[in-house]
Amino acid sequence: MSGLSLNHLNVGYGRRPVLRDLSLPLIRPGEVTVLAGPNAAGKSTLLRAIARLAPATGEIRLDGEDLRSLSAAARAKKIGFMPQTLPSGAALSVLETVIAALRAGQAVEGGRPGQRAMEVLTRLGIEQLALSDLDQLSGGQRQMVSLAQAIVRDPRLLLLDEPTSALDLARQVRLLGELRRIAAEGRVVLAVLHDLALAARWADRIAILHQGGLYAFGPPAEVLTPVMLAEVYGVRARVETCSQGHLMVQIDSEIAAAVSSDLNAHV
Numbered sequence: 050m051s052g053l054s055l056n057h058l059n060v061g062y063g064r065r066p067v068l069r070d071l072s073l074p075l076i077r078p079g080e081v082t083v084l085a086g087p088n089a090a091g092k093s094t095l096l097r098a099i100a101r102l103a104p105a106t107g108e109i110r111l112d113g114e115d116l117r118s119l120s121a122a123a124r125a126k127k128i129g130f131m132p133q134t135l136p137s138g139a140a141l142s143v144l145e146t147v148i149a150a151l152r153a154g155q156a157v158e159g160g161r162p163g164q165r166a167m168e169v170l171t172r173l174g175i176e177q178l179a180l181s182d183l184d185q186l187s188g189g190q191r192q193m194v195s196l197a198q199a200i201v202r203d204p205r206l207l208l209l210d211e212p213t214s215a216l217d218l219a220r221q222v223r224l225l226g227e228l229r230r231i232a233a234e235g236r237v238v239l240a241v242l243h244d245l246a247l248a249a250r251w252a253d254r255i256a257i258l259h260q261g262g263l264y265a266f267g268p269p270a271e272v273l274t275p276v277m278l279a280e281v282y283g284v285r286a287r288v289e290t291c292s293q294g295h296l297m298v299q300i301d302s303e304i305a306a307a308v309s310s311d312l313n314a315h316v
């Protein structure tokens with residue numbers, strides 16, 4: 050079966066569970082799937098579990114193959130992971146860090162690594178940064194470099210944790226457009242986004258995590274509802290369609306008695 054399947058996942062830290070018996074419908078290639086939910090709902094934990102950076106029980110399969118049975122090198126070839134924390138380099142240039150991500154412990158087949166790394170920097174519009182020191186870049190510039198590191202191997206599965214958090218409006222659009230192009234190549238793209246307006250505009254499907262489980266999964270128009278926004282986020286909101294046919298989420302106020310409980314939850 051083509052795509053990412055997650056079934057009966059339990060993920061936690063020490064004895065503390067974060068996600069309990071979590072199953073998602075198939076995350077399909079060719080689509081951008083957004084993972085959303087309140088702070089501390091377990092979004093990063095889920096991405097880390099898929100990338101095997103957090104211990105999990107249950108089933109994690111990519112195109113039918115158990116990701117946990119793969120060697121670290123085989124996994125690195127299939128999965129590109131863009132973490133929430135931005136890269137900082139031990140006095141490396143941008144080009145060198147992207148080449149290091151391309152190599153990641155193994156020889157590069159065909160072509161020249163420098164050429165491939167430059168292609169990716171150019172594709173993202175940051176080729177002029179190639180020789181800059183990573184540590185001298187702005188947060189947004191480093192976020193674009195982090196994306197370059199995640200996609201340089203052409204991974205089958207791309208996991209991104211809040212990839213737009215440091216980007217200005219134009220670069221948010223550029224990054225999300227790039228994710229759509231990567232998905233259109235038939236890859237699986239799963240991105241954590243807090244901004245539901247961006248999710249409404251760019252996602253094919255949205256998964257909402259809440260209190261250790263899946264609250265909703267489906268196309269934006271099905272998932273982004275006033276009831277979901279009240280129950281999950283504790284806000285009073287309207288969801289409207291603008292003149293161009295896009296969904297817009299208008300937040301009116303916090304519902305005092307229903308402030309989202311994930312942050313304080315001990316599930």
Ligand SMILES: Nc1ncnc2c1ncn2[C@@H]1O[C@H](COP(=O)(O)OP(=O)(O)OP(=O)(O)O)[C@@H](O)[C@H]1O
Pocket residue numbers: 062067086087088089090091092093094095
């Ligand atoms: N390394 C860790 N060790 C122990 N607990 C952790 C660790 N990382 C996360 N947690 C806990 O797991 C829960 C889920 O955290 P996680 O970062 O997955 O949430 P999130 O949905 O990504 O949140 P946010 O939107 O705030 O980034 C939180 O209660 C957090 O305190």
